[in-house]
Amino acid sequence: MRNVVVTGLGAVSPIGIGVGAFWESLCAGRSGIAPITRFDASPFRNNLAGEVTDFDASGLGTDLDDISRCHQYAFASLLEAISDAGLPDAGLRAAGICAGTNFGSLEWGQQHLAQLFIDEPVAPRCWEQLRLGSGIEFFAGRLGLGGPRTLVSLSCASGVAAIGHAADAIRWGRADAMLAVGHDELSIFCYSGLSALRAITPDIIRPFDINRRGTLFAEGAGALVLESEAGARARGADIYARVRGHAMNNDAFHMTAPDKTGKGIVAVMRAALDDAQINPEQIEHINAHGTGTQFNDKIETASIKAVFGEHAARMPVVSMKSMMGHTMGASGTLESIGAILTMRNGTIPPTINLEEPDPECDLDYVPAQARQQQVKTGLCNSYGCGGTNAAIVFERP
Amino acid sequence: MPRPVAIRAVAPITPIGCGAESFADALREQRCGIDEVVGFDVTDLAVQVAGEVQDFDLDDYLESVKSYVDRSSAFALAAAAMALGDAQWEPTAEQPVGLALGTEWGCLDSMALFAEKITTSNPKFAQPLLFTQGYVNAPNSLVSIEFGLRGFNTCISCGRTSGAAAIACAFDQVRHGRADRLLAGGVDVLSRVLCSSLDGKTFGPLGEAAAMLAIEPANGDAHLLILGAGQAAGAGNGRRAFEAALADAGIDADSLDAIVLSGDPAAIGLLSVERPLVENAQPALVSWLSTSVGDTMGASGAVAACAAALMLRFGIMPDARHIAVVSADLKESCVVLIIGKAD
Structure with missing residues (x-):
């Protein structure tokens, strides 16, 4: 079994395009939430979301015109991560990819599905991009990847699951290098559905605040280059973090309602710690799922206490969604990038909009302002519709 | 271990x-x-x-x-x-x-x-x-x-x-x-x-x-085993996935009694043209599954795995001990599973 390390990062997010801008916004506590421009959001209870703005794919090739917006985000983030890693051509040709997405290319996909009922012809690419696997086919073809090619869709736990699957491929000798990317785009399809589930707040997103009323959705992509530690060290790569372990499971409770006992998320955090072969006390930082819904934040807090005991009160627990919104399938990779940079830079980004603490959410959420603090080991949580749970442990090398 | x-x-x-x-x-x-x-x-x-x-x-x-x-x-x-x-x-x-x-x-x-x-x-x-x-x-x-x-x-x-x-x-x-x-x-x-x-x-x-x-x-009463798996994309994906699966299973191509092909019919055709997938191997090629059940898309590889397991379990292919399941996608991707009888 081989150690797995992270050697490259890439980000396209509502709070910045490129890892530098993304990290700067996280540390500044800058919000990427603004009125929706992509579709008419007037029928819904809130017209706010985290859109990616100022993204320009024109320099990446004309073939990007035929791939969806979220696939463009993903491809741009992959290019940044590969460049950041300095992965040589031979390494790239042997590398595999694991993508994670919740909805995929539903802006175009919805157009294709709608034209079946209203008889308005749409471009063939709308159908082609609706198929989830279309993204990894494009990425692998364009980048010349010859290794294992997989996409995982576990609703909003997809991003962390994608990193986990990619790490497994290296750990168990199926590849020497893997690209992991999470991506999703805002569309009226997903927004109307998520609105119908009453997941969207009529207010702003306020994770762990007593007045929180729901989440706000967003879009983007986050990419990581993973390599075997031996291979990365042999080529002198700059190592951001070691992937110590991960886990994914299901609540087996309800399609939309959370299990208030938190059994599933307690189990997934414990399984990730077991996989990492570390004690709970060794975790120094948690990047929470932290959606800002009444149930999630309370259940997640109680679950962290159940797993970590008294140590829970000593750990900073951050919701990066407070700044960029819930980027769905991208959230796990973008937030993992945030957690990795937290360990690398010794700066813990804040949870913004946390103004009035909830007595049932009584951990250290690093409210309002970033904090200078060295942390060596961090845990990222992601949960999704249908009871999907994923957790991953990173360690500064 | x-x-x-x-x-x-x-x-x-x-x-x-x-x-x-x-x-x-x-x-x-x-x-x-x-x-x-x-x-x-x-x-x-x-x-x-x-x-x-x-x-x-x-x-x-x-x-x-x-x-x-x-x-x-x-x-x-x-x-x-x-x-x-x-x-x-x-x-x-x-x-x-x-x-x-x-x-x-x-x-x-x-x-x-x-x-x-x-x-x-x-x-x-x-x-x-x-x-x-x-x-x-x-x-x-x-x-x-x-x-x-x-x-x-x-x-x-x-x-x-x-x-x-x-x-x-x-x-x-x-x-x-x-x-x-x-x-x-x-x-x-x-x-x-x-x-x-x-x-x-x-x-x-x-x-x-x-x-x-x-x-x-597997414990003592196991009859059927998954012995290995391989996955590859891009040029020569079929051959590379096949070789990876055989290496994973720790067996030679000569030990294979059959190959069950599944997935996109066009990709199956390409793989068949590439035959022998592994030099000198002469296993029976089972390519009729997709014409029997249709192109069952994302289920096709699992249907083929079930078929391979049942061929071994019920002796549909007499004396067979090892069957490779090849799942091929026209977009240059291939997964191979090796299924075998327990000793």
Whole structure:
């Protein structure tokens, strides 16, 4: 079994395009939430979301015109991560990819599905991009990847699951290098559905605040280059973090309602710690799922206490969604990038909009302002519709 | 230390038979399940035949009646019920069962119904039930909820290789000790939406299926094993995946008695042209599965894995000990599984 390390990062997010801008916004506590421009959001209870703005794919090739917006985000983030890693051509040709997405290319996909009922012809690419696997086919073809090619869709736990699957491929000798990317785009399809589930707040997103009323959705992509530690060290790569372990499971409770006992998320955090072969006390930082819904934040807090005991009160627990919104399938990779940079830079980004603490959410959420603090080991949580749970442990090398 | 992985149960829902015995009988007779589509209107489509699972009724498999589930989820529920029953597994906290399921199209019909509602009426009144039933991982979640599967859980979508990739993933999880009991397989179903969108664009008739294996660490009474897996993309993907799987299984190509081809018919054709996939190997080439059940898309690799396991279990291919399952996608991706009899 081989150690797995992270050697490259890439980000396209509502709070910045490129890892530098993304990290700067996280540390500044800058919000990427603004009125929706992509579709008419007037029928819904809130017209706010985290859109990616100022993204320009024109320099990446004309073939990007035929791939969806979220696939463009993903491809741009992959290019940044590969460049950041300095992965040589031979390494790239042997590398595999694991993508994670919740909805995929539903802006175009919805157009294709709608034209079946209203008889308005749409471009063939709308159908082609609706198929989830279309993204990894494009990425692998364009980048010349010859290794294992997989996409995982576990609703909003997809991003962390994608990193986990990619790490497994290296750990168990199926590849020497893997690209992991999470991506999703805002569309009226997903927004109307998520609105119908009453997941969207009529207010702003306020994770762990007593007045929180729901989440706000967003879009983007986050990419990581993973390599075997031996291979990365042999080529002198700059190592951001070691992937110590991960886990994914299901609540087996309800399609939309959370299990208030938190059994599933307690189990997934414990399984990730077991996989990492570390004690709970060794975790120094948690990047929470932290959606800002009444149930999630309370259940997640109680679950962290159940797993970590008294140590829970000593750990900073951050919701990066407070700044960029819930980027769905991208959230796990973008937030993992945030957690990795937290360990690398010794700066813990804040949870913004946390103004009035909830007595049932009584951990250290690093409210309002970033904090200078060295942390060596961090845990990222992601949960999704249908009871999907994923957790991953990173360690500064 | 990697553990040997046993196949405890085989659960196919296919156009030529549902359940291990029924499917095995159909394989023995090389029965064809391609026929005129009766499940939905195809009169305006160029292709009017497919491999449908006719007379399927979820109530035959579950103890409770469901108000609405996508056909894809219904197939997954039925296959999981059979697999759990045949494996005699009762999921508990001490012995959890997990699930790795592959699908190319997910719950397309529910997605389309939801799209229709928000297109033709106020999206503010979108139906949450249809929305959640349209999630790609809805079959995973519904199966987990129905049977209390709280173990490892993943949903894989990588074209025609989805089902085989899910089995390969589950194989690794069990082999390396992260999970002890997993259901693994694939599902994809036919619908008016799918067939009209793909009309005239496929290389053979489509089909629908769900197929699951129940796998666990091998003990003394194991009869069937997954010995290895390989996956590759890009140029020469078939050969590289094949070689990786053989190396993983620790056997030579000479030890193979058969290769079961599955996936995109055009990709199967390309692989056949590439033959011998491994020099000097002369195993029997089973390429008739897709003409028998149709191109079952993301389920195809799992259907082929079930077929290979049953060929060994029921002696359909006498004296055979090792069968390779090749799952190929036209987009230059291939997954290979090696299934064998225990010594």
